[in-house]
Amino acid sequence: MIRIEGTKFGTIEVAAETVIHFPNGLVGFPAETQFVLLERSGGKLVGYLQSMRTPGLAFPVMDGSGFESYPEPSSEALANSVGLATSDLALLVIVAANPQTKQLQANLLAPILVDVATRTGAQCVLDPRKFSATHALPSDPMALAKARMDAAKQRAAEAAAPPSEARAVVAAGGV
Amino acid sequence: MLIIRRRVGERIVIGSNIEVTVASATKSIVRLAIQAPKGIPVLRGEVHDAVVEANVAAASGFIELEFVDDSVDAGGGGVGQDEASEENHDSD
Numbered sequence: 347m348i349r350i351e352g353t354k355f356g357t358i359e360v361a362a363e364t365v366i367h368f369p370n371g372l373v374g375f376p377a378e379t380q381f382v383l384l385e386r387s388g389g390k391l392v393g394y395l396q397s398m399r400t401p402g403l404a405f406p407v408m409d410g411s412g413f414e415s416y417p418e419p420s421s422e423a424l425a426n427s428v429g430l431a432t433s434d435l436a437l438l439v440i441v442a443a444n445p446q447t448k449q450l451q452a453n454l455l456a457p458i459l460v461d462v463a464t465r466t467g468a469q470c471v472l473d474p475r476k477f478s479a480t481h482a483l484p485s486d487p488m489a490l491a492k493a494r495m496d497a498a499k500q501r502a503a504e505a506a507a508p509p510s511e512a513r514a515v516v517a518a519g520g521v
Numbered sequence: 522m523l524i525i526r527r528r529v530g531e532r533i534v535i536g537s538n539i540e541v542t543v544a545s546a547t548k549s550i551v552r553l554a555i556q557a558p559k560g561i562p563v564l565r566g567e568v569h570d571a572v573v574e575a576n577v578a579a580a581s582g583f584i585e586l587e588f589v590d591d592s593v594d595a596g597g598g599g600v601g602q603d604e605a606s607e608e609n610h611d612s613d
Contacts (some may be wrong), residue, residue, distance in 0.1 A: 373562070373573055405576070453575045456572040
């Protein structure tokens, strides 16, 4: 176990094998190459990508696979373009609160892909004409949860293929 | 800061594996053709800056999400690789 003191959640311990490597860091944070995904034990709506290097640095994230027609190009194509394996991908988007309205917004412009098999990740930047870095989310958390559950159900119903691995992976932790 | 004069069709090589070629140029617009290896992000400056800004905002304006309680599960918190691969086998 690796102990990290002084995080926004206090002192935490994480298993070394859960560390996710970001060879290029995140955009604007090139030195931040190691993170762990912390998930709350309850709803799993939101987790935190906690830096291993900087205890005070944590990005709130949510599963990005619930957004309609997202991402474009596909996660596989994106992973390929950044040199990640394409077989076992988790898709996360960073969320933030709008400083004025306090409304939640998701950074759909630059999702985070994680190759779960090698635990390697990268922040990809999509077409800024199609995706916003400040995509407004439903302000009512219950509505948000419901929208995402509906999307998940729809996908499961549509798919002859199994439900998104990204979802399964994100749900797998923190149970 | 290095400033280099190039004509259309001429190249600049950065490191051993990044090439920038001047594809065309008018008075106000230069078109660049950039070849870089996978994993090296190539972004328009303003797009890069927008992503940096969003990342900084998310990290610094740390949100007390109303629907996030304090009980962040740090122990089993990482994506469990074993669990994850089991899930995947199940779904195969």
